[in-house]
Amino acid sequence: MPGSQPARPANVCALDRGYGPEASSLLYHAYRDDPTFRYLFEADRPGYDHRLRATIRELMRKHVGEQRPALGLMLDDRLIGVALISPPQRRLEVTESWPWRLRMLLTAGFRSTRRYLDYHEAVMACVPSDAFHLLPLLGVQPSLQGQYYGEQMLAAVHDWCAQDAHSRGIVLSTGNNRNLEFFQRHGYQNIGEVAIGPIREQVFFHANPYALSSSQG
Template sequence: METAPLEQYRAVYLTADDLRIAASIIYNAYQNDAYFLAILFSGDKVSYEQKLRAAIREELNELWQQEQPLIGWFDGDRLIGVACIITHQVPIGESRYWHWRFKMLLGTGWKSTQGLMQKETSIIEQLPSDQCGILQFIALAPSEQHKGHGGQLIEAVLSWCDEQPKLEGLGVFVSNDSHSHLFQQHGFINLTSMKIGDVDGDLLFYHGQLSE
């Protein structure tokens, strides 16, 4: 099998036209995620899938509207990976905007909306300062996994982070050991072990190169 040349791959900000495909990539990557299963699944698979799609759709739309970084990993013109970040520049956790709460409530229910906000609040409380961001989603298309793209996408995120003059770093909650190992291979440290809801995991952190 021939390997595609490195220059074929690029990391760029998503456009509005990319959001639908981005949502599909994220859904496929997170449909078996322990945390989403814990807060969205109530015994009905169809209902769970609908809630997960709604949660991803509303979060992507909110990040887009708030001009938060949505980084796409492209193979030529084809979107194959997505990383979504939320920074301290917008309300996070229990401070989320009312319109986000309302839309998320309609799509996932009140308990699930509370769970999403509580997760962010738990992460924020453990981060080194209020000048840090959270890596909300990072995902690859199923056909592009196990090809080294995960590490390249993480490196793209870290390059973006290092270029932000007012960002001290990025946190990400990980409940999968293999994912944790990958992040730590690329410069994240294990900040603390934590339990969010019924899910055990680690809060990993990347110290950005904050400009003076």
């Protein structure tokens, strides 16, 4: 069985707006074959790559514009992993952002925008309260997946979020069955399921260490 650490551990860093284009490109490649995103942005219809790129670019622009935190993995001088984090105190739903909606309509189109908004609202309905960090996008360069950089990225996210005493933990979702065992192995519990067309999006929760110890005390 291989070890639980990458052969060459990457460095964790906080990303600023200068990494926006590079991070958007990485997340596009990480999500291009994701079943949920393929359904949302109609992979069987011409223009899928354009719609997906536009959506990730707009999500990144909104995230950076609101000065929300983002973590990166750097291998030498190369960005190989990205995690966008929405803290509990800084959560503004994309469904409430009219400028974001307008840019989405102009770039991704009406149907993809509507599907994404419905998907986002359904996932948020599974979140029990505001006292959680959310991970709207999390990805590792596809060519380096399976080499434990995903584990390193997730560990960095856990360490970062655990410093916030206002947060009970982390919520994320996935419609990719290959990710289910990965998240469960790292302490995530299923708290809901959302039907996204033929896809079943699973919503997961990971407790912050202090929250877990408090509930057991």
